[in-house]
Amino acid sequence: MSRATTTTYDDQIVSLLRQMSQLEKLTLSLEIGNRRTYVEGTHLNNEILSQMSYLRTFIFDIVTHIVDSNEILKSNDDVRRIFVQHVDGYIDYFPNKEGRCHLFSLPFTMKYMHAVTNNFPGGIFRKVRMSSIFDDIRSFEYDFFKRISHSFPLLNQLTVFNSIQQNEKRTQESYDNKKDF
Structure with missing residues (x-):
């Protein structure tokens, strides 16, 4: 668990997680800064979970801060689309073209x-x-x-x-x- 914001998610964390293809349980608590797009259900599935065929339990609390972005998600449902019943989350939009997406697994055990x-x-x-x-x-x-x-x-x-x-x-x-x- 980290309470510090990371800006190395794309460069280091994703590649590190992809190397852990044998994991059966993953608990991930991240606050990610300075991205152009949100880390949401589709991204997690395509970039991380699809590489972990043995993964049975995925517990997470992920906050993404986007800056200078025109990305607009139509609803909170967009961030949890892939997971349906086992996730919740919400989006905050700020007037300066910044946004924040908070996505977490349910039941929340952290x-x-x-x-x-x-x-x-x-x-x-x-x-x-x-x-x-x-x-x-x-x-x-x-x-x-x-x-x-x-x-x-x-x-x-x-x-x-x-x-x-x-x-x-x-x-x-x-x-x-x-x-x-």
Whole structure:
């Protein structure tokens, strides 16, 4: 597992993984920076999984940051097309022609999940103990924190990166009246 962003995915990681054709189980946690296209289901299948005929278990949490790209995926379904039932993910588009794709296997069995944004689809991730949230475009509102608390019931550490002020401020009294948070 790596929490650092790599820019050597295409040059080193893909070729290294292709050499591991006898693997039966692969756990991959990557944050990939400075690509022109997303690492999504079709790419993983064509570039890595097709070379691993013995692979039975593939657990992954992959975030791709694209820059200066005109690549537009029509929906979140495009990133998970190949895997259908055993994957989820979402896409963030930023106004400066940058994007972010977060793709992860289900059930999610890692203790760390890469940073999630307001587009995080939710779900139940009982194994995750550590993560972060960030969004450079929108503020984190009460409903988002509620979704995070439900999705990660055993979370021990959450780091927040956001400089956008909340739109919907709640008083302590309104928090006390909400038993579901």
